[in-house]
Amino acid sequence: MNTRQLTIPMFPLGLVLLPGETTKLYIYEERYKQLINECLNNEASFGIPYLEKGSITDFGCEVKIKRILKTYENGEMDILIEGTHLFKLVEYSKVLRPKLYGAGIIEHINIQQKIQLNNLQDAVVNYFGTVQNQFIDYDTVAGLTVYNVASSLQLTHPEKYRLIASNNQQLHLLNQIKFINHIIFTEHQIKDRFIDN
16 A cells, blocks of 8 residues: 555545446535536546445545536536545545535555466456456466456445455455356356256
């Protein structure tokens, strides 16, 4: 983790976007309309600390606004956002007066972490070959980051959060891929049994 700390506006949500992933947001609360408008005016990003069961957790994603999809007469809007960084939340303020919205002090997480574990490289090659039907060689895998691979797994938001929060992200990713491969292998076995009968 980097030691450099930044203070950025915060919009807590129950979602995690890995770098490069996008999603739509519907903005209707006054505080978040203010946050989005200020980010647009300053070409600034904002943070999404992950909300779990109504509580703010220690990790989240930094996002940028790609574009406004729709603006409503009352100032509400639909926007498209893209994940740019991941962070550890050092400190959080629910309201950053005189603003309506909150802010947080963050430390960025290294998102350029290459796939180094040999058995993780094996699992990635196997996953792409059997699940995605894509041939991928070891040289290509060595150039991928943990989060490149994680994005291709179609993980749920809680699963992405557990990966980011993990002390050993390579090992966590390996276990995730093994689990997915196991489920798919089991599904194939069940289908084969039905066909045989």
